[in-house]
Amino acid sequence: MHIHAYEKFWLAASILLILLLIGSVTYGAVGPGVAMVADSEPPIDAQGLDEDERFSEPRVEQVGENHYAAYVVAYQFGFEPSPIVVPENSRVTFYITSRDVIHGFEVAGTNANTMVVPGEVSEITVETDGPEEYGLICNEYCGAGHHVMEGKVHVVSQEEFEERNSGGDDA
Amino acid sequence: MGQNQAAHASTDDVSGDEEFDPIGTLTLIGIYFVILLLAWVYIYYIEFLGRDLVVVG
Amino acid sequence: MSGAVESKQSFVDKYPEEARIVRAALLSSFLALVLGAIFGIIQTLHRTDVARIIPSTDYYTLLTAHGVFLAISFTTFFLVGLFTWALVRSLDRPLLNTKITWTWYAIMATGMTMTGVAILAGFVDSIDMSADVLFTFYAPLQAHPLFYAGLAVFIVGTWIAGADFFRTWLAWKREHPDERIPLQTFMVLTTMAMWYIASSAVAASVLLFLLPWSLGLIDQVNPTLTRTLFWFFGHPVVYFWLMPAYLLWYTVLPKIAGGRLFSDPLARVVFVLFLLLSTPVGIHHQYLDPGIAEGFKFISMTNTMFLLLPSLLTAFTVVASVEYGARQRGGTGLLGWLTDLPWRKPEFTGMMLAGLMFAAGGFSGMVNAGMNINYMIHNTIWVPGHFHLTVGTAVALTFMAATYWIWPQISNKAIYSRSVGLFQVVLWFIGMALMSNAMHAQGMMGVPRRTAEPEYSGFDYPVMFGGFEELNIQIAIGGTLLFVSTVLFIANLVLTMGNPETTGLAESLPPALSGPSDSPRVLDSLRLWFGIALTLVVLAYALPLAAIINRGGLLGPGVGTYPAWTTPVLDALAGAVTPLVGVVGDVTASLVGVIG
Numbered sequence: 001m002h003i004h005a006y007e008k009f010w011l012a013a014s015i016l017l018i019l020l021l022i023g024s025v026t027y028g029a030v031g032p033g034v035a036m037v038a039d040s041e042p043p044i045d046a047q048g049l050d051e052d053e054r055f056s057e058p059r060v061e062q063v064g065e066n067h068y069a070a071y072v073v074a075y076q077f078g079f080e081p082s083p084i085v086v087p088e089n090s091r092v093t094f095y096i097t098s099r100d101v102i103h104g105f106e107v108a109g110t111n112a113n114t115m116v117v118p119g120e121v122s123e124i125t126v127e128t129d130g131p132e133e134y135g136l137i138c139n140e141y142c143g144a145g146h147h148v149m150e151g152k153v154h155v156v157s158q159e160e161f162e163e164r165n166s167g168g169d170d171a
Numbered sequence: 172m173g174q175n176q177a178a179h180a181s182t183d184d185v186s187g188d189e190e191f192d193p194i195g196t197l198t199l200i201g202i203y204f205v206i207l208l209l210a211w212v213y214i215y216y217i218e219f220l221g222r223d224l225v226v227v228g
Numbered sequence: 229m230s231g232a233v234e235s236k237q238s239f240v241d242k243y244p245e246e247a248r249i250v251r252a253a254l255l256s257s258f259l260a261l262v263l264g265a266i267f268g269i270i271q272t273l274h275r276t277d278v279a280r281i282i283p284s285t286d287y288y289t290l291l292t293a294h295g296v297f298l299a300i301s302f303t304t305f306f307l308v309g310l311f312t313w314a315l316v317r318s319l320d321r322p323l324l325n326t327k328i329t330w331t332w333y334a335i336m337a338t339g340m341t342m343t344g345v346a347i348l349a350g351f352v353d354s355i356d357m358s359a360d361v362l363f364t365f366y367a368p369l370q371a372h373p374l375f376y377a378g379l380a381v382f383i384v385g386t387w388i389a390g391a392d393f394f395r396t397w398l399a400w401k402r403e404h405p406d407e408r409i410p411l412q413t414f415m416v417l418t419t420m421a422m423w424y425i426a427s428s429a430v431a432a433s434v435l436l437f438l439l440p441w442s443l444g445l446i447d448q449v450n451p452t453l454t455r456t457l458f459w460f461f462g463h464p465v466v467y468f469w470l471m472p473a474y475l476l477w478y479t480v481l482p483k484i485a486g487g488r489l490f491s492d493p494l495a496r497v498v499f500v501l502f503l504l505l506s507t508p509v510g511i512h513h514q515y516l517d518p519g520i521a522e523g524f525k526f527i528s529m530t531n532t533m534f535l536l537l538p539s540l541l542t543a544f545t546v547v548a549s550v551e552y553g554a555r556q557r558g559g560t561g562l563l564g565w566l567t568d569l570p571w572r573k574p575e576f577t578g579m580m581l582a583g584l585m586f587a588a589g590g591f592s593g594m595v596n597a598g599m600n601i602n603y604m605i606h607n608t609i610w611v612p613g614h615f616h617l618t619v620g621t622a623v624a625l626t627f628m629a630a631t632y633w634i635w636p637q638i639s640n641k642a643i644y645s646r647s648v649g650l651f652q653v654v655l656w657f658i659g660m661a662l663m664s665n666a667m668h669a670q671g672m673m674g675v676p677r678r679t680a681e682p683e684y685s686g687f688d689y690p691v692m693f694g695g696f697e698e699l700n701i702q703i704a705i706g707g708t709l710l711f712v713s714t715v716l717f718i719a720n721l722v723l724t725m726g727n728p729e730t731t732g733l734a735e736s737l738p739p740a741l742s743g744p745s746d747s748p749r750v751l752d753s754l755r756l757w758f759g760i761a762l763t764l765v766v767l768a769y770a771l772p773l774a775a776i777i778n779r780g781g782l783l784g785p786g787v788g789t790y791p792a793w794t795t796p797v798l799d800a801l802a803g804a805v806t807p808l809v810g811v812v813g814d815v816t817a818s819l820v821g822v823i824g
Contacts, residue, residue, distance in 0.1 A: 002746040014540040034600040038522040101368045108674035109690040110224035111603040120518040125228030135687030139607035139676035144285040147681040193548035219601045
């Protein structure tokens with residue numbers, strides 16, 4: 001098949017570009033260790049969240065040395081708990097599920113972003129830095145009140161975290 | 172039908188005769204390639220990986 | 229002799245019935261464009277808080293209409309009209325049976341009307357019918373059954389259109405047994421072949437799950453399953469939009485530039501690549517879905533990156549064809565030839581600007597495709613920023629530009645005002661540049677898409693490439709320019725339709741510089757490529773779909789997993805494929821280890 005030399009060159013450059021893109025993404029997965037939201041958590045009954053130990057009482061709790069779990073329920077039209085208070089400089093695993101329809105969970109301006117599907121639990125682990133207040137947005141259309149569905153994620157100092165959590169966080 | 176016959180006649184004329192070298196295209200697309208590369212490196216390594224709350228698990 | 233007389237006959241002179249069909253399809257397309265544009269301007273001004281004239285809850289009705297009318301109706305009706313023209317013109321023969329043609333057109337129109345009514349009824353409180361589910365209609369959000377039924381009817385109409393095209397080609401083939409498929413026909417057939425594969429999943433989702441569920445025949449559906457079936461269709465549909473635009477860039481734009489297509493064989497290769505690769509990539513729209521394994525997402529990512537190839541090749545071939553035209557007109561120098569082009573012609577400038585904008589859209593597409601970088605922009609307004617560059621400009625602007633060229637040939641009426649046409653296409657480009665640029669910037673700040681009010685009470689967005697309010701103004705201005713441009717386009721067309729008929733409007737298309745005979749015959753083996761495409765789709769989707777059904781049940785938790793006898797079969801399949809995936813993963817990891 002007749003292909004002009006320049007076009008052959010461009011074909012090679014294109015393939016190189018594609019490999020570079022795949023390589024970058026692979027690097028992201030392997031180097032900094034960016035992990036994708038996946039099927040790590042077993043399916044759940046969206047109608048039965050009250051019977052689930054994690055989601056009947058959405059909260060943040062310590063689960064390991066500097067490792068915290070945040071159990072979050074998304075619903076029409078808000079998030080529980082709100083605000084989600086987590087300590088600075090720690091590892092936080094969010095477990096998020098929905099009571100009704102598909103929602104989004106986006107910590108505005110950051111890389112913490114996931115779909116929230118009824119029947120499934122989204123598990124994402126992040127490392128917090130210094131104290132910061134983030135907005136939490138539902139970024140998947142979920143009905144007439146979608147635009148008022150918001151929450152907060154507060155990264156606070158260790159002392160403040162203990163203070164706010166000591167009363168039991170069932171906001 | 173007529174169209175195809177005309178096509179055969181013309182390609183016989185052109186190929187092997189004077190080959191058109193799209194050097195302008197190569198230049199333009201080369202510039203595009205460089206822009207893509209730089210933009211990608213910026214947006215992936217600086218913007219994306221530099222953000223808060225990277226998902227690591 | 230007879231060739232010379234025929235070349236003076238326009239398309240409508242030679243094929244009056246087919247021309248009527250093409251006009252009908254294009255007009256249906258533009259009706260959808262008008263409605264979509266009206267909703268678009270209301271949305272733009274509402275979202276940016278410039279003018280909120282409707283309650284925010286109605287915004288979602290508007291948005292559903294905007295998405296469905298523009299991304300399904302406008303695009304598809306234009307496609308079937310354009311393809312009818314291209315097929316008949318390149319085969320130089322009429323359609324097999326125009327009764328069938330009018331039938332599929334009527335079916336499509338009926339389906340779209342059904343869906344449209346269901347959506348628009350959402351504005352009327354007294355009618356208990358609505359479809360506020362957006363273009364993607366994700367369950368458990370539910371629309372009125374008429375919405376789903378209309379979509380199914382519409383899709384069936386397009387299937388019959390495809391059959392019509394194939395049958396007409398086969399009739400031609402019987403009369404021309406050893407000839408290569410003419411390029412435009414080749415493009416029509418490969419696109420429709422891809423469409424059959426792509427639309428099958430969403431048709432299944434609608435007919436097996438969503439429609440019965442909305443009728444109350446079944447209790448619930450599996451949201452992840454119906455979502456996945458949607459995106460099985462949802463990615464290739466963008467190529468269904470793009471491939472008609474590519475047909476125009478490859479076969480018509482060179483002519484308008486005064487040149488010839490640089491390479492017919494490469495154009496064929498590109499279309500075959502789209503047939504093969506468009507569908508096995510849908511999971512890249514679900515990178516952040518729970519319930520889908522990372523391995524499937526990674527495979528989708530690599531497939532998607534390779535899907536860049538046909539578009540990158542297209543950029544070269546199309547620009548080279550235009551450069552050829554410029555040099556034929558006397559253009560010289562490395563880049564100086566760019567001035568020796570017919571920039572005064574709206575059809576030329578429109579398509580060139582569309583292509584330029586597509587180059588930018590390609591970049592944001594790469595970011596979308598980049599699996600983990602998706603965290604940064606998923607479901608933000610970056611995504612609409614991206615697709616307004618691609619379907620919104622590369623496709624829509626090309627379609628408008630092409631109309632200036634093709635309408636005279638299918639109606640024997642000259643365009644009312646070519647200068648308004650030129651102004652309109654440039655205005656579109658400027659409006660889109662402003663709007664889309666601001667959307668990308670806001671997306672990087674985390675501003676969400678698909679919302680009536682992106683400002684929140686509890687927090688402010690970070691200031692990045694401009695402030696939130698500034699960028700809102702930019703979006704509003706851009707959107708307004710787009711609306712004005714649309715009005716000018718439609719007005720120009722309506723006034724054109726009022727023009728008297730005339731002669732001398734025929735246009736012919738020159739042969740390619742490198743013709744079909746320069747390519748291997750195997751390219752024309754549609755059956756082979758269709759078979760490979762099907763195989764790739766099965767490989768990409770069998771395991772994910774099986775896993776999703778196994779996790780959540782066919783109809784939702786606890787309701788009907790797939791029959792037990794299929795378990796050993798699927799296990800065997802998984803057993804065969806997993807080591808392969810593992811090897812790929814290992815090789816990649818070690819490569820990274822060597823480099824990193």
